[in-house]
Amino acid sequence: MAELLVKPTGETGQVISVTPQNAGWTYVGFDLHKLTSGKVVSGETGSREVCLVFVAGKGNVVANGEALGELGERMSPFDGKPHSVYLPGGSRWSVEATTDLELAVCSAPDTTGSKTARVIAPDGLGQETRGKGTNIRYVTNILPETDDTADSLLVVEVITPGGHTSSYPPHKHDEDNLPAESALEETYYHRLNPPQGYAFQRVYTDDRTLDETMLVEDGVVTLVPKGYHPCAAIHGYDLYYLNVMAGPKRIWRFHNQKEHEWLLNA
Numbered sequence: 001m002a003e004l005l006v007k008p009t010g011e012t013g014q015v016i017s018v019t020p021q022n023a024g025w026t027y028v029g030f031d032l033h034k035l036t037s038g039k040v041v042s043g044e045t046g047s048r049e050v051c052l053v054f055v056a057g058k059g060n061v062v063a064n065g066e067a068l069g070e071l072g073e074r075m076s077p078f079d080g081k082p083h084s085v086y087l088p089g090g091s092r093w094s095v096e097a098t099t100d101l102e103l104a105v106c107s108a109p110d111t112t113g114s115k116t117a118r119v120i121a122p123d124g125l126g127q128e129t130r131g132k133g134t135n136i137r138y139v140t141n142i143l144p145e146t147d148d149t150a151d152s153l154l155v156v157e158v159i160t161p162g163g164h165t166s167s168y169p170p171h172k173h174d175e176d177n178l179p180a181e182s183a184l185e186e187t188y189y190h191r192l193n194p195p196q197g198y199a200f201q202r203v204y205t206d207d208r209t210l211d212e213t214m215l216v217e218d219g220v221v222t223l224v225p226k227g228y229h230p231c232a233a234i235h236g237y238d239l240y241y242l243n244v245m246a247g248p249k250r251i252w253r254f255h256n257q258k259e260h261e262w263l264l265n266a
Contacts, residue, residue, distance in 0.1 A: 004203055005214045006221040012036060016221055018187055025225050027152065027246035028185040029107035032221075035059070035097035042094035045087050049110040051120075051143055051155050052085040052093065053242060055191075057101035061085055063093045063117050070098055073122060077102075077240045078159060078193045081122035084142050086150060088115040104189060108152035108246035115149055135263070137166045145252050154184070154245040154252060162197075163235040169260040170228035172205075176248055181255045184247040186224040188231075190216045190239065197237025203229045206257075228257050 002024040008015035016032035029048065032055075033041045043050075052061070058072035063085060071083040087093055089110030095103055126141045141147075143155040160166040176183040192198065195218040204211040205227040214222055216231070216239070233239035245252065256264070 002223060004212050004223045006223065008032070008219045014041075015219075016189070018221060018223065023185075023223055023225070025185045027108050028187055028244050030187045030189065030221060030244050031105040032189065033101075033103045033105070035101040035103065037097050037099055040094055040096045041103065042092070043105065045089050045091045045093070045107070045110070047089050047110060048107045049089055049115065049151055049153055050087045050091070050093070051106040051150070051153055052087070052095065053104040053106060053142065053155065054083040055102040055104050055242065057097065057099045059095040059097045059101050059103065061093070061095050063087060064091050068119055071119065072099075072101070075099070076193070077157070077191050077242075078238060081125045081127070081140055082142065082157065083122060084120040084155070085117070086115070086120060086143065087117050089113055091117060104242055106153060106155050106244040108244075111151040115151060118149065134164045135166075135168055136161065136164060145250065150250070152246040152250055154250065156243045158241050158243065160231060160233045160239040162233050162237045162239075164233055166231040166233070166239065168230040169263045170230045170257040171254040172226065172228045172257070173252065173254040174226035175255070178249065178251060178253060180253065182247060182249055182251045182253040184245040184252065186229070186243060186245045188222045188224070189242040190218070190220050190222065191241070192218040193238045193240065197234065199231055199233045199237070199239045201229060201231045203227050
């Protein structure tokens with residue numbers, strides 16, 4: 001199995017690259033690019049669909065020869081909703097940074113080829129508060145299950161306040177057992193505020209054949225091929241993460257760990 005903690009390889013350019021091949025799975029891809037103003041990144045989607053997420057900063061976007069204008073409003077992932085762009089298979093795209101830019105490229109198989117490219121504007125994104133007490137976290141849905149404009153991708157942002165838990169009570173989605181549970185691979189791209197902070201994430205299965213607890217620092221990616229995957233943000237440091245999920249069916253149904261499910265009614 002691949003290492004579950006992926007650290008950035010540098011300060012600029014493509015600093016994170018998760019592919020189905022190097023992750024040892026089938027569906028999810030995740031790249032992160034850090035650009036200074038004036039730098040350009042481009043790509044082709046091929047047989048995959050892509051969601052470009054402006055994590056922080058601004059840039060001019062061209063998709064399939066069409067100029068989409070300057071996108072991006074926030075300069076930090078902790079400051080408002082993101083701009084995003086959905087691109088189906090067979091697309092070409094480029095982004096020229098107009099400020100320092102942190103651009104996530106989320107990908108999964110394009111299963112039908114029937115979707116169309118579009119800008120996902122911040123004012124069209126739904127937000128919700130989940131949990132209670134020190135399990136409260138704030139969710140921004142970029143490509144939720146209820147949005148049928150993607151074939152495979154599920155993309156969401158979460159901010160967990162310092163001292164709170166998230167993806168908790170522990171849940172998993174690794175069995176193709178609908179309607180009870182769906183099989184979805186998942187990546188977490190983590191940011192901390194202030195950036196010198198840290199958090200923790202554990203990924204484990206019922207039989208503990210997989211059981212890893214990771215120190216999460218600013219800018220790392222964690223992989224969840226299977227199992228439960230709770231996070232804990234320490235006091236004084238808020239935790240942001242960008243989730244990408246995909247599997248054989250574009251449905252998010254999870255199974256709570258029975259030992260901890262009582263917390264939902266506490």
